[in-house]
Amino acid sequence: MKPEEYSERTIEIEGWPVHLVTYKLDGKYHAKADNVSPGANLARIVADTREEAENKAIERSRELLSRTRRHAV
Amino acid sequence: MAQYAHPEVLVTTAWVAQHGKDNNVRVVEVDVDTKAYDEGHVPGAIAWAWNTQLCDTTVRDILSKVQFQKLMTDSGIRKDTTVIIYGDSNNWFAAWALWQMKIYGHPDVRLMDGGRKKWISEGREMETKANPSTPSETYQASEPDLSIRAFLPQVQEAFKAGNTILIDVRSPQEFTGEILAPPGLPETCQRGGHIPGAHSVPWGKACNDDGTFKSLEQLQSLYGPEGADGSRPVIAYCRIGERSSHTWFVLKYLLGYDNVRNYDGSWTEWGNLVGAPVEKGVAQRAQA
Numbered sequence: 001m002k003p004e005e006y007s008e009r010t011i012e013i014e015g016w017p018v019h020l021v022t023y024k025l026d027g028k029y030h031a032k033a034d035n036v037s038p039g040a041n042l043a044r045i046v047a048d049t050r051e052e053a054e055n056k057a058i059e060r061s062r063e064l065l066s067r068t069r070r071h072a073v
Numbered sequence: 074m075a076q077y078a079h080p081e082v083l084v085t086t087a088w089v090a091q092h093g094k095d096n097n098v099r100v101v102e103v104d105v106d107t108k109a110y111d112e113g114h115v116p117g118a119i120a121w122a123w124n125t126q127l128c129d130t131t132v133r134d135i136l137s138k139v140q141f142q143k144l145m146t147d148s149g150i151r152k153d154t155t156v157i158i159y160g161d162s163n164n165w166f167a168a169w170a171l172w173q174m175k176i177y178g179h180p181d182v183r184l185m186d187g188g189r190k191k192w193i194s195e196g197r198e199m200e201t202k203a204n205p206s207t208p209s210e211t212y213q214a215s216e217p218d219l220s221i222r223a224f225l226p227q228v229q230e231a232f233k234a235g236n237t238i239l240i241d242v243r244s245p246q247e248f249t250g251e252i253l254a255p256p257g258l259p260e261t262c263q264r265g266g267h268i269p270g271a272h273s274v275p276w277g278k279a280c281n282d283d284g285t286f287k288s289l290e291q292l293q294s295l296y297g298p299e300g301a302d303g304s305r306p307v308i309a310y311c312r313i314g315e316r317s318s319h320t321w322f323v324l325k326y327l328l329g330y331d332n333v334r335n336y337d338g339s340w341t342e343w344g345n346l347v348g349a350p351v352e353k354g355v356a357q358r359a360q361a
Binding site for chain 2: 003030034042044061065070
């Protein structure tokens with residue numbers, strides 16, 4: 001099997017840039033979100049449609065990023 | 074790749090597609106997201122989990138020599154095996170695995186340039202089945218080469234002496250102390266900021282958009298102005314030592330600097346240490 005329909009884009013969630021990668025593999029859509037500069041994984045979702053996979057990845061990212069505290073420097 | 078100081082430590086995705094199943098080649102996936110392998114991987118690849126298989130799970134440390142030998146043996150790796158490592162996030166933890174293999178003297182270990190991202194974006198063949206390893210004869214590791222690893226006392230000495238370039242490879246917000254961990258991850262330190270005098274060069278700046286490493290000239294332009302030009306020792310650090318192993322790889326093998334160490338204690342050690350000096354905000358040197 002080969003990945004198809006690969007796409008990637010950067011969006012903003014809770015004031016943080018998020019890198020969203022989506023592709024289709026073996027009939028399912030895989031969406032992965034990471035926090036760009038560190039590159040740490042925030043969400044990895046497999047779903048039947050691109051929209052469902054991306055929406056769930058965005059929602060999970062929002063949950064995690066909303067907990068990030070900014071400190072005065 | 075021929076431009077780099079040690080081009081032999083990199084292979085392309087095309088090379089892996091052609092040689093990944095050769096008898097003397099072992100392809101290993103090491104991801105930040107340890108479940109990624111199960112969703113699909115390079116045909117024939119095995120996986121190592123960074124948080125259970127590439128560290129001592131009792132003491133905070135890298136693998137001991139005995140643990141490393143067992144991992145290699147169980148993975149079917151011999152001393153003469155060509156090991157190709159790749160992973161997500163532009164080879165973050167793949168570089169961490171390579172660093173440990175170099176510590177224990179494996180002769181031929183390389184990164185797949187661009188990692189998992191490039192393989193997928195190119196639409197290359199993948200499989201979901203696990204690839205059980207046939208254990209090799211007992212692997213004999215070399216004594217650890219600690220010239221590529223920095224411990225806290227060495228970093229403290231470097232800080233005092235001022236003769237070593239400290240490269241902080243975390244994000245700018247972690248460097249300044251605005252956040253205490255990468256966005257979305259739990260805070261793992263008591264204090265934010267950076268080691269005084271450190272230079273901020275986020276690890277990802279060494280990569281192109283497709284995940285491959287930037288050219289030799291681009292890398293020289295990135296690190297040279299920060300004092301990392303090969304004329305002085307360099308210590309790279311991040312939060313737990315994995316992002317900095319990526320930068321260590323760039324400085325050591327792509328730029329060919331002799332004296333480069335990865336401080337794997339990193340900010341989770343320094344930022345929790347009683348009495349350790351911390352600088353907040355942008356680097357004082359940069360403000361001057």
